Amino acid sequence: MMLADHRPTENVPDVHRIVGADLGLADRYRAVRHHTEDLAAALSDEDQLVQSMPDASPTKWHLAHSSWFFEAFILAQTDYVPFDPQFNYLFNSYYEAVGDRHPRAARGLLTRPSASDVRRYRQHVDASMLALLEDCPEHYRAVVELGLHHEQQHQELLLMDIKHAFSENPIAPAYTPRPDRPPATTVPLEWTIFDGGLVEIGHAGDGFAFDNEGPRHKVWLEPFRMANRLVTNGEWLAFMTSGGYADPAFWLSDGWATVQREAWAAPLYWREGDEGWRVFTLEGLHPVDPAAPVCHVSYYEADAYARWAGGRLPREAEWEIAAHRVHEHLAGALHPRHAMASTLSQMIGEVWQWTASPYAAYPGFRPADDPTGEYNGKFMSGQMVLRGGACITPVGHSRQTYRNFFPPTARWAFSGLRIATDV
Amino acid sequence: MMLADHRPTENVPDVHRIVGADLGLADRYRAVRHHTEDLAAALSDEDQLVQSMPDASPTKWHLAHSSWFFEAFILAQTDYVPFDPQFNYLFNSYYEAVGDRHPRAARGLLTRPSASDVRRYRQHVDASMLALLEDCPEHYRAVVELGLHHEQQHQELLLMDIKHAFSENPIAPAYTPRPDRPPATTVPLEWTIFDGGLVEIGHAGDGFAFDNEGPRHKVWLEPFRMANRLVTNGEWLAFMTSGGYADPAFWLSDGWATVQREAWAAPLYWREGDEGWRVFTLEGLHPVDPAAPVCHVSYYEADAYARWAGGRLPREAEWEIAAHRVHEHLAGALHPRHAMASTLSQMIGEVWQWTASPYAAYPGFRPADDPTGEYNGKFMSGQMVLRGGACITPVGHSRQTYRNFFPPTARWAFSGLRIATDV
Amino acid sequence: MMLADHRPTENVPDVHRIVGADLGLADRYRAVRHHTEDLAAALSDEDQLVQSMPDASPTKWHLAHSSWFFEAFILAQTDYVPFDPQFNYLFNSYYEAVGDRHPRAARGLLTRPSASDVRRYRQHVDASMLALLEDCPEHYRAVVELGLHHEQQHQELLLMDIKHAFSENPIAPAYTPRPDRPPATTVPLEWTIFDGGLVEIGHAGDGFAFDNEGPRHKVWLEPFRMANRLVTNGEWLAFMTSGGYADPAFWLSDGWATVQREAWAAPLYWREGDEGWRVFTLEGLHPVDPAAPVCHVSYYEADAYARWAGGRLPREAEWEIAAHRVHEHLAGALHPRHAMASTLSQMIGEVWQWTASPYAAYPGFRPADDPTGEYNGKFMSGQMVLRGGACITPVGHSRQTYRNFFPPTARWAFSGLRIATDV
Amino acid sequence: MMLADHRPTENVPDVHRIVGADLGLADRYRAVRHHTEDLAAALSDEDQLVQSMPDASPTKWHLAHSSWFFEAFILAQTDYVPFDPQFNYLFNSYYEAVGDRHPRAARGLLTRPSASDVRRYRQHVDASMLALLEDCPEHYRAVVELGLHHEQQHQELLLMDIKHAFSENPIAPAYTPRPDRPPATTVPLEWTIFDGGLVEIGHAGDGFAFDNEGPRHKVWLEPFRMANRLVTNGEWLAFMTSGGYADPAFWLSDGWATVQREAWAAPLYWREGDEGWRVFTLEGLHPVDPAAPVCHVSYYEADAYARWAGGRLPREAEWEIAAHRVHEHLAGALHPRHAMASTLSQMIGEVWQWTASPYAAYPGFRPADDPTGEYNGKFMSGQMVLRGGACITPVGHSRQTYRNFFPPTARWAFSGLRIATDV
Structure with a gap:
């Protein structure tokens, strides 16, 4: 895959690192998971709770749901001990076959589990996943791969959703300060x-x-x-x-x-x-x-x-x-x-x-x-x-x-x- | 065009007559217009007013709107005298370019103009259209054709809509009595x-x-x-x-x-x-x-x-x-x-x-x-x-x-x- | 009861006749019932069907419901033969104890029974009521009285409701033409x-x-x-x-x-x-x-x-x-x-x-x-x-x-x- | 004022202290304000953000609004420097005469100002109020009194609202653990x-x-x-x-x-x-x-x-x-x-x-x-x-x-x- 190299990456929080296709699965797992946490690091626990419309989800929910995905579709088939059995209800998004779930529009009401509970949940899932990935059974590789791309989709959703939430705040908070940019001219339409x-x-x-x-x-x-x-x-x-x-x-x-x-x-x-x-x-x-x-x-x-x-x-x-x-x-x-x-x-x-x-x-x-x-x-x-x-x-x-x-x-x-x- | 000839047309009100492609435009105009009125003839003036949901329209509105179509898209370009200038507002369906119109969901509130006013409106439009069709200018032929097919669509809508309205009535009125039918067997799936x-x-x-x-x-x-x-x-x-x-x-x-x-x-x-x-x-x-x-x-x-x-x-x-x-x-x-x-x-x-x-x-x-x-x-x-x-x-x-x-x-x-x- | 006599009754359809307290119960029954029909007489069958909001009812429904009141609360206790057993469902307004009823907001969908059916229904009820009133058992008198005042309330509702319905019609129909009135001056506030x-x-x-x-x-x-x-x-x-x-x-x-x-x-x-x-x-x-x-x-x-x-x-x-x-x-x-x-x-x-x-x-x-x-x-x-x-x-x-x-x-x-x- | 003395106060967080009528205004101000903060102390910053229905408000909002009350109705008439000029918009509840305000149903979206910002806001208001109360001008005393009773109403609302929010959480968090209670019998109705x-x-x-x-x-x-x-x-x-x-x-x-x-x-x-x-x-x-x-x-x-x-x-x-x-x-x-x-x-x-x-x-x-x-x-x-x-x-x-x-x-x-x- 070719990457943009004709312009320097802007000075945003280190949120957009390439996850090289040449890394092993465990390294890519670590990189993707870590990147999600980097994206959340600019946000307070309060910021991570807010849900500004039913279509959007709290940051905390994205952090938990992307972990739940590995738990529900991989770890649950192993001898894994769940972090909390209630999380299968709380953090399932829309998988009818996996069971009932918390209503989408009410995700922003979950002040508990706390943001720090969710961070510990991620560590718990990561420990089990990384142990599994040391010698990943072949039949799990495709689902791990799916889980990583799924988590990347939620990285984008996390930014979309916090942007929407901040836009509803009269004081218009910025997720990150704006770097200086030179003025631009419009390329003609061809x-x-x-x-x-x-x-x-x-x-x-x-x-x-x-x-x-x-x-x-x-x-x-x-x-x-x-x-x-x-x-x-x-x-x-x-x-x-x-x-x-x-x-x-x-x-x-x-x-x-x-x-x-x-x-x-x-x-x-x-x-x-x-x-x-x-x-x-x-x-x-x-x-x-x-x-x-x-x-x-x-x-x-x-x-x-x-x-x-x-x-x-x-x-x-x-x-x-x-x-x-x-x-x-x-x-x-x-x-x-x-x-x-x-x-x-x-x-x-x-x-x-x-x-x-x-x-x-x-x-x-x-x-x-x-x-x-x-x-x-x-x-x-x-x-x-x-x-x-x-x-x-x-x-x-x-x-x-x-x-x-x-x-x-x-x-x-x-x-x-x-x-x-x-x- | 081939027609079903392997079974007799059922004994419904004479509502399904073929409008032969071999007829002249004026004859087809007469036949299509007459057929709409035949469909309405089984219904009382009260039946013709009812609107049981915003998607459905009253029979009377179908009778008027299909006439308005000829008025708005053909006769208005001639020296035609409108039957009533307010009808352009009342009976436009969704043509933004023709102007404002009565809200769709409120069509059932129009007790006036009465059903008999609408019948006279149809006669008025027919008289002008048939005069025009005696020697129809070439550039109108396509719109007349469109207007006839448009009216046929409203013939189907009229039946759909009155079926819905009657279905909402606890006494379940029939549009027409059911003819006797022999019992049927199911043809195997091939x-x-x-x-x-x-x-x-x-x-x-x-x-x-x-x-x-x-x-x-x-x-x-x-x-x-x-x-x-x-x-x-x-x-x-x-x-x-x-x-x-x-x-x-x-x-x-x-x-x-x-x-x-x-x-x-x-x-x-x-x-x-x-x-x-x-x-x-x-x-x-x-x-x-x-x-x-x-x-x-x-x-x-x-x-x-x-x-x-x-x-x-x-x-x-x-x-x-x-x-x-x-x-x-x-x-x-x-x-x-x-x-x-x-x-x-x-x-x-x-x-x-x-x-x-x-x-x-x-x-x-x-x-x-x-x-x-x-x-x-x-x-x-x-x-x-x-x-x-x-x-x-x-x-x-x-x-x-x-x-x-x-x-x-x-x-x-x-x-x-x-x-x-x-x- | 004193009546306004300092100004002539205006030239409206003869809708406001005093129902004298000195009349017998049967005569008052006749007068009140007749007055309701007078009020409806200015309206077409189409007008009598329309319901312009859930709070309002069609004229036809008022005509039927005020008859149902006598049927449900008096005649049903006698050897009376109902005009149509389905009317108890169609024309009950809100009496839970009398049974289920047609939803209020859907009264305007009842093209059947027709306006003429309802007129015959009124005659049917009147015949039975007037027979009863020839020698009215004492225990019914209070309910007959209530039924007459109830019907008078519906006379007012009938006018309120048709006014609302006509007001929703872009052509603004008048229930009755306006009589000439001299210009008025405002009496000072005291x-x-x-x-x-x-x-x-x-x-x-x-x-x-x-x-x-x-x-x-x-x-x-x-x-x-x-x-x-x-x-x-x-x-x-x-x-x-x-x-x-x-x-x-x-x-x-x-x-x-x-x-x-x-x-x-x-x-x-x-x-x-x-x-x-x-x-x-x-x-x-x-x-x-x-x-x-x-x-x-x-x-x-x-x-x-x-x-x-x-x-x-x-x-x-x-x-x-x-x-x-x-x-x-x-x-x-x-x-x-x-x-x-x-x-x-x-x-x-x-x-x-x-x-x-x-x-x-x-x-x-x-x-x-x-x-x-x-x-x-x-x-x-x-x-x-x-x-x-x-x-x-x-x-x-x-x-x-x-x-x-x-x-x-x-x-x-x-x-x-x-x-x-x-x- | 008589107080309940026939039973010991239960072992809840120290949330229900009497604000004696015999205290001076400044002491009562301190006591009431401090009590509100005690009530919030059992809640995380996340808990203090949540709004579970339009009728309820976040704890953080109660903390801020009850401060805004003193700011808007007393301090704004003095040479007070506002903590943040935007707070007049954010924390006005329903006082049309004071100006526009943030929509009630969107109070739960305000992740910023943060809970710690709001705590500093309270200290800022308290400092100015306590300075004023050292020698309170007579014409402010009634509004100070009103502000304290107003804050007490919000103490109750705070508990009502967090109870509602917690009740919407499938894991049913407790605001505080339950003390032991002996079984009770029902007193006969007299x-x-x-x-x-x-x-x-x-x-x-x-x-x-x-x-x-x-x-x-x-x-x-x-x-x-x-x-x-x-x-x-x-x-x-x-x-x-x-x-x-x-x-x-x-x-x-x-x-x-x-x-x-x-x-x-x-x-x-x-x-x-x-x-x-x-x-x-x-x-x-x-x-x-x-x-x-x-x-x-x-x-x-x-x-x-x-x-x-x-x-x-x-x-x-x-x-x-x-x-x-x-x-x-x-x-x-x-x-x-x-x-x-x-x-x-x-x-x-x-x-x-x-x-x-x-x-x-x-x-x-x-x-x-x-x-x-x-x-x-x-x-x-x-x-x-x-x-x-x-x-x-x-x-x-x-x-x-x-x-x-x-x-x-x-x-x-x-x-x-x-x-x-x-x-």
């Missing part, structure tokens, strides 16, 4: 043409992938064009000032109903003040940077923008074909950065990119027969596919075949867009 | 294999089609098998008695949440009593017929059933390829009928068949630039495609490329399913 | 002083009263002043223009929350247009008359106005003591009329007057042991007492001890206010 | 007869009282009987097993609707298990004690029980007259205790006792003209009066004229009941 035809998409080969990335299969594509970079804040401001949020002609019917019900007039986290638009970030409240990619827009907004701009969102197969042309993987920042190249870029590691594709099973997809079969398959309705990974996605976690998904109204992921058109 | 490959789907050619049926385009299909007939009530009862509604393993996550929230335990309109299951129909309340197709199930239920049965729902391209092999078009009844053939059958005209395909634009789709562009395109999110047409769909209205769509929770359409599997 | 002391209130004596009007009991009152007339529309406009709806200082906490949630800025049925404020009435849409009493305000609004005006709402005991000084009983109109006297007036028959008294049991109150015990007692929480009767209250129905009650948010009754102050 | 007549109620005299306790005024009472003790858990179990929650005949209409909507079948915090009913308390989960007073019932339940038991709830004037006969004041415990005397007892300091009286202004009541006028008066709608004070009410805080109030559905206060009857 188009890359793709021929289409009978292509193959989906995961195949040796590396890890989630079940929903396969099977690899054929898709027919008509020729299409793909923008070289993401839509910027500057372009979004033009959409706003030209009445984009006020004209139903640009919107899907459900999107227009949402705009009116929620009184949306700008991306989530944008705030208008005497000195223009500012945006709340993990680094605090700052002026909107016109050159940076727009972020925290819903599918409905992305779709409306694309129509306003005379294009459309790419289908996920188009996006995947295009992504294979680009070898830089970004990530490693707490806020998305402007494009630097006039060629096709920003495919992986700036913002998740909404596609025109509803999240559905690939032909031949079958979820696993064990409880991990609930991981992805049962969510295949009512959501749209996003591709690419965001700046806060752990370095090395995303890939060209990766399929993220959110409901069309969701805005708290680091979600933006790129325009495509028919040829 | 499979037809399709090779797949690079196929073409979508509308092409001379006949009318809605915009969302095109453009015709290539799709790659893996080999698949398609059931010869629809899933029956008897099979559905087996699903129910084996705990289908009680085991989350069969359900999508959103589906399972819906089952629990709505306490679903059987199809809509089924009622359990001392003598077993009965079903409310337009012909009153009758015992469930095990040989007849199951009807009024949601996408979530259809999907869960298919998983329970070891198969899956067909994708819409698979369905369309299969449908071209069948030449019978059924319809012409108020309740779906059992299969009669062991070969592939019941494709068109028994129940709408849920597919595995989210409703999305075909490659290259562009809605019209005029207000009729709002007809289909803006609904392309959050819904699933259904194919085939139902027994109550006007005879001759559906076709193999026809794409119906409803949210995955909807149950008041005449919706059932057919099973497919991978090969 | 105060009458009452000494208070240990007084008695509540019903005692021969005439009919509802159970909640007794027992007659002692109350200690401090001295108070009572305004000679109702608060006018002109005064209300002054409250509005001085920011009454925008300043929380005038409002109870729950009231202020309601103002903000409902965006109240004027009484129900007021509409601002290019030519100022107009008000929707049973006689159509007309300019607000500054001299007429304000009507269709909630308790919260009445309370806020009183505070703004430097006074308070009267307690119900104060109101009752004052009302005994006035001998005119108005009513007999479809819209409240301006005061004509500078002395204490407009006590009975213009608008219901909100009091400061929560609706609670009088000392010693006990509901009846039979099902009619559910008539009033079980509603003694969460509501405020109104006194006086409105212009649409049947002539002769109200009296000084009469206790009406509505939740503090309700506005669809003909509710206004009169100011009192401490001395 | 009646005390009161003559009624023209009595006076309400506060008069030197001591502190809230504005809503006056003016003292005359009330006429009919003779009545009052139970010697509170209704017990054993009696409540009899109500439950005899079908009290299942028969609408015992319930107010709104109460019955609430029972069905909320599926109430026992008091809040009661849980049925294999070994019978247990109750969650601040001392953990324990078997229901039949001799102890029932607690955490709503007005609707109290009213239904009284009707089932053949009595009624006392009116607040009746309760107050009776309370003046009893000189013991209990309180000083975390869970209510059984009665020990066969004479009239348990009036003050076991559970708040629902009365039959809606919360309304006494004759002549006028709220203060300054912002503290919002303290009580604006809540005078939709609530019922409770009298007496609970075991967790600060010792010495309640009195015979004290009027507490909650909506009829509320159950998280320590609310029970005592029966009265007419003579």
Whole structure:
């Protein structure tokens, strides 16, 4: 896997370290687990308790649930002594086959177990896992691998969720101070043409992938064009000032109903003040940077923008074909950065990119027969596919075949867009 | 267009007359318009007012809105004198470009204009339309055609909606008495294999089609098998008695949440009593017929059933390829009928068949630039495609490329399913 | 009982005929029942079906329920043959002891039984009741009396409810045309002083009263002043223009929350247009008359106005003591009329007057042991007492001890206010 | 003021110390403030953040708001330097006249300011207040007094709210361990007869009282009987097993609707298990004690029980007259205790006792003209009066004229009941 080396990693808390594919499983286990704790270290015990909406979870819950995953799907099959038998109820997320669980919307009520109880719980699980990994039985390796990628997903969720919680606080706390950044200029919009035809998409080969990335299969594509970079804040401001949020002609019917019900007039986290638009970030409240990619827009907004701009969102197969042309993987920042190249870029590691594709099973997809079969398959309705990974996605976690998904109204992921058109 | 000729049309009010493609436009206009009025004739003025949920509309509103369509999109461009200028507000459905409109959920409050006012409104519109059609300017022909197919859609909605309204009445009124029917036996389930490959789907050619049926385009299909007939009530009862509604393993996550929230335990309109299951129909309340197709199930239920049965729902391209092999078009009844053939059958005209395909634009789709562009395109999110047409769909209205769509929770359409599997 | 004779009854449909106390019970039965049908006669069968909110009922339902009352509480104890056994379920309002009933919010869905079925139902009940009344057993007389006053309450509800339904219709139908009225001037506000002391209130004596009007009991009152007339529309406009709806200082906490949630800025049925404020009435849409009493305000609004005006709402005991000084009983109109006297007036028959008294049991109150015990007692929480009767209250129905009650948010009754102050 | 001396104070954290009326204002300030911090000391910073429903507040918020009260109503009029200017927005509860405020339901999102920030805030306010109190200007003394009683109300709320939060946690944490208690027997129910007549109620005299306790005024009472003790858990179990929650005949209409909507079948915090009913308390989960007073019932339940038991709830004037006969004041415990005397007892300091009286202004009541006028008066709608004070009410805080109030559905206060009857 290629990594972004064309720019220095910014001076954030040491939250984005590469977990090298060349490490052994135990070393990678240690690295991933430690990284989660690093992310939480900037937060007080109080910060780690808060849940600002049912879709978000407390930091403490992420710390515990990602440990529970190893406990429920690996250690419970061994002679492991549970840290606390009640944790199977408290920290199961949505696995019906594993049993009942604490209601999602009530996760923020769990002042007990305390944050320090949860830290001890992690140590307890780690001790057993590392003992197991000294000579890991073959049939556990795939689940350990899944557990590590699962924990990386929760590393991203942890940052998304604390950002949402802090944004609801009138004093607008910053997760970390903002480093100095030189002013940026916007790279001009260019188009890359793709021929289409009978292509193959989906995961195949040796590396890890989630079940929903396969099977690899054929898709027919008509020729299409793909923008070289993401839509910027500057372009979004033009959409706003030209009445984009006020004209139903640009919107899907459900999107227009949402705009009116929620009184949306700008991306989530944008705030208008005497000195223009500012945006709340993990680094605090700052002026909107016109050159940076727009972020925290819903599918409905992305779709409306694309129509306003005379294009459309790419289908996920188009996006995947295009992504294979680009070898830089970004990530490693707490806020998305402007494009630097006039060629096709920003495919992986700036913002998740909404596609025109509803999240559905690939032909031949079958979820696993064990409880991990609930991981992805049962969510295949009512959501749209996003591709690419965001700046806060752990370095090395995303890939060209990766399929993220959110409901069309969701805005708290680091979600933006790129325009495509028919040829 | 081929019509079902292997069974006599049942003795329903004369509601299902073919509108022959060989008639002139004016004659077809007369026939379609007259048919709508025939459907309403069985209902009192009170019946025609009732609205039993926001998704349903009063009969009277259907009568007026289908007239408004001709007024707004054709007559308003001529020297036509409106019947009543307020009707543009009252009877616009969802065309933002045409102006504000009466809230959908409040249609049942319109005791005025009266049912007889609406009947006079129809005559007024008909007089102007028939005068225009005597020598119809070429540029209006396509919209007239659209208006007739639009009115046929409302003929089906009228029956769906009054069925729902009557079902909410404790005295369970029948729209029409039930004719005698001989007992039926269930045709065994057989499979037809399709090779797949690079196929073409979508509308092409001379006949009318809605915009969302095109453009015709290539799709790659893996080999698949398609059931010869629809899933029956008897099979559905087996699903129910084996705990289908009680085991989350069969359900999508959103589906399972819906089952629990709505306490679903059987199809809509089924009622359990001392003598077993009965079903409310337009012909009153009758015992469930095990040989007849199951009807009024949601996408979530259809999907869960298919998983329970070891198969899956067909994708819409698979369905369309299969449908071209069948030449019978059924319809012409108020309740779906059992299969009669062991070969592939019941494709068109028994129940709408849920597919595995989210409703999305075909490659290259562009809605019209005029207000009729709002007809289909803006609904392309959050819904699933259904194919085939139902027994109550006007005879001759559906076709193999026809794409119906409803949210995955909807149950008041005449919706059932057919099973497919991978090969 | 004294009747208003100082002004001619207006030219409304003959809806307000006195039901003389000197008539025999059978004659009064005939007169009351006939009057209900007169009120409905101005409405089409469609109008009689509509239900515009859960609190309101269709005209047809009022016609049926007031008949059911005689059936359930009298005829069912005789050898009477029910018109239709299902009506006991359909037309029971809230009598738990009589059995299950059709949900209140779904009354508007009952297109069947038809309006003409209901008219025949009334005739059927009337035939049996009039046969019974030829020689009415003594133990039924009180329930017949209750049934007639009950029906009069539904006469008022019928008008309230159809007014609400028509107000939701964009074409604003009038129940009846408005007669010509000379312009009015506002009578100056004057105060009458009452000494208070240990007084008695509540019903005692021969005439009919509802159970909640007794027992007659002692109350200690401090001295108070009572305004000679109702608060006018002109005064209300002054409250509005001085920011009454925008300043929380005038409002109870729950009231202020309601103002903000409902965006109240004027009484129900007021509409601002290019030519100022107009008000929707049973006689159509007309300019607000500054001299007429304000009507269709909630308790919260009445309370806020009183505070703004430097006074308070009267307690119900104060109101009752004052009302005994006035001998005119108005009513007999479809819209409240301006005061004509500078002395204490407009006590009975213009608008219901909100009091400061929560609706609670009088000392010693006990509901009846039979099902009619559910008539009033079980509603003694969460509501405020109104006194006086409105212009649409049947002539002769109200009296000084009469206790009406509505939740503090309700506005669809003909509710206004009169100011009192401490001395 | 008389204190309970017939039983030792239980071994709870030292939370219930008398704040002697003979102390100077500064000493009382220190004692009350210190007591609040004692109550919070048993809770972690995480515990102090949680908000389990919109009606409840975090401990941290109580700590801050009770300080803000002194800041906003006293210190802001001096040359005081605010600890943080944003706190005026964050910790205002409901004083419209003081400005905008953080939404009540979002108090639990405030992870910042931290718990230690809030502790420093208290020290900051205390320093300024104690400096002021060294020579307190006369015009501030009444507000200081109000602020101390206000803080005592929040001491009780703090315990109510953390009990609710802990009850939502599946691991059922205890605020404090339970001391040993000897088994108790139930004192037989006896009646005390009161003559009624023209009595006076309400506060008069030197001591502190809230504005809503006056003016003292005359009330006429009919003779009545009052139970010697509170209704017990054993009696409540009899109500439950005899079908009290299942028969609408015992319930107010709104109460019955609430029972069905909320599926109430026992008091809040009661849980049925294999070994019978247990109750969650601040001392953990324990078997229901039949001799102890029932607690955490709503007005609707109290009213239904009284009707089932053949009595009624006392009116607040009746309760107050009776309370003046009893000189013991209990309180000083975390869970209510059984009665020990066969004479009239348990009036003050076991559970708040629902009365039959809606919360309304006494004759002549006028709220203060300054912002503290919002303290009580604006809540005078939709609530019922409770009298007496609970075991967790600060010792010495309640009195015979004290009027507490909650909506009829509320159950998280320590609310029970005592029966009265007419003579």
